[in-house]
Amino acid sequence: MPQGGLTGLSGGATPSQAGMVVISMDRMRAIEEIDPHSQTMTVQAGAVLQTVQEAADAADMFFPLDLGGRGSAQVGGLIGTNAGGNRVLRYGMMRDLILGIEAVLPDGRVISSLNKMLKNNTGYDLKQLFVGAEGTLGVVTRANLKLFPKPADAVTALCGLPDYEAALALLRRARSMLGGTLSAFEAMWADFFDLAMEQPGRRPLEGRHNIYVLLDALGSDAQTDAARFELMIASAIEAGEVEDAVIAQSVRETRDFWKIRELPAEFGRVFSPHIPFDVSVTTGSIGAFRDDVDARLKAAFPGMGVLYFGHIADANLHIGVQASKGEDPAAVKAVVYETVRDWKGSVSAEHGIGAEKRKYLAYSRTPQELDLMAGIKGTLDPHGILNPGKVLGG
Numbered sequence: 001m002p003q004g005g006l007t008g009l010s011g012g013a014t015p016s017q018a019g020m021v022v023i024s025m026d027r028m029r030a031i032e033e034i035d036p037h038s039q040t041m042t043v044q045a046g047a048v049l050q051t052v053q054e055a056a057d058a059a060d061m062f063f064p065l066d067l068g069g070r071g072s073a074q075v076g077g078l079i080g081t082n083a084g085g086n087r088v089l090r091y092g093m094m095r096d097l098i099l100g101i102e103a104v105l106p107d108g109r110v111i112s113s114l115n116k117m118l119k120n121n122t123g124y125d126l127k128q129l130f131v132g133a134e135g136t137l138g139v140v141t142r143a144n145l146k147l148f149p150k151p152a153d154a155v156t157a158l159c160g161l162p163d164y165e166a167a168l169a170l171l172r173r174a175r176s177m178l179g180g181t182l183s184a185f186e187a188m189w190a191d192f193f194d195l196a197m198e199q200p201g202r203r204p205l206e207g208r209h210n211i212y213v214l215l216d217a218l219g220s221d222a223q224t225d226a227a228r229f230e231l232m233i234a235s236a237i238e239a240g241e242v243e244d245a246v247i248a249q250s251v252r253e254t255r256d257f258w259k260i261r262e263l264p265a266e267f268g269r270v271f272s273p274h275i276p277f278d279v280s281v282t283t284g285s286i287g288a289f290r291d292d293v294d295a296r297l298k299a300a301f302p303g304m305g306v307l308y309f310g311h312i313a314d315a316n317l318h319i320g321v322q323a324s325k326g327e328d329p330a331a332v333k334a335v336v337y338e339t340v341r342d343w344k345g346s347v348s349a350e351h352g353i354g355a356e357k358r359k360y361l362a363y364s365r366t367p368q369e370l371d372l373m374a375g376i377k378g379t380l381d382p383h384g385i386l387n388p389g390k391v392l393g394g
Helices: 049-058 075-081 164-181 190-197 222-238 251-261 263-270 283-300 329-342 358-363 367-380
Strands: 031-035 040-044 098-104 110-113 139-146 153-161 182-189 211-219 244-247 274-280 305-310 316-322
Touching: 031 049, 040 049, 049 075, 075 139, 153 164, 153 222, 153 251, 164 182, 164 211, 164 222, 164 283, 182 190, 182 251, 190 211, 190 263, 190 305, 211 222, 211 251, 222 244, 251 263, 263 274, 263 316, 274 329, 283 305, 283 316, 283 329, 316 329, 329 358, 358 367
Parallel strands: none
Antiparallel strands: 031 040, 040 139, 098 110, 098 139, 153 211, 153 244, 182 211, 182 305, 274 316, 305 316
């Protein structure tokens, strides 16, 4: 089984049985080429996300994928789980940021589908077989990543809102007024925000709001972009969608705002023991879904701490459950995933399936889809030697 930076949350890189061979990608960290004309970067699978970001920046370009584990997450793992993160709204998931892949199949054949051309319509798109497959179909060794022009400016705001309907209205307004510059739209419900405010040095907004939104725009004209962003926020306040807002006035303030959203990195210290959930339902349904799953959890486990936050513009809600009173994790998972099934959502928005969610995969995939997935696995890995016990199975 391939193993990268061990930042995954679904057990995809954890050995599931005795005698498994672990293939570490730690020595395959090279950035082999940056092509400014194709706007691509060729990297080995062990390259760390932050290193990729910094190399792109040094070349006056931009690799947009970003998440809290940037300092240790490796490209191979990002591909294997089809990672998302903070900028999916504008740039897409890892699947959208790859032009080509090199992978080794279970029988030792090397599939070199490295490609730097945006247009290459020559039959099956083989690289996509390995994206989101979590190392069950082949071991990714190299990739060609898409780069973008480096943004000239960034504008960030933190807003307090009365309810989820206001968040939807603000999202529509931001999309309309900011257009393609809108790059992140992160929602945090009050209990999440309150916990973040208990950490030293964090109090950007006065009062308490039912939901908070962190949004930013990446643009090319600092003066024009800032004025348009401020106009958007002012119009949202006037319309009653936003109760209070603060716009970052420095890079430091922007980082401080994002530290609030990145509170999950501190859950091991401030919200433990912690059961994480990464699910998706349609963006318009997230508010009602959140209320439903919250009611079910608190009926089954009175007094249990639950936090809600996520990339709602991408239909992605994260749920943090603090099982501090000895609650059975399996029972907690059953409540959450059964609610996802009832809302016709996905049991994994961006963290993959791994070993943790195998038994729930049928909640989000039809029998026909599962049969086809099993057929692909059987064709490429007939002996089941690649990452056994992950993704498929019960």
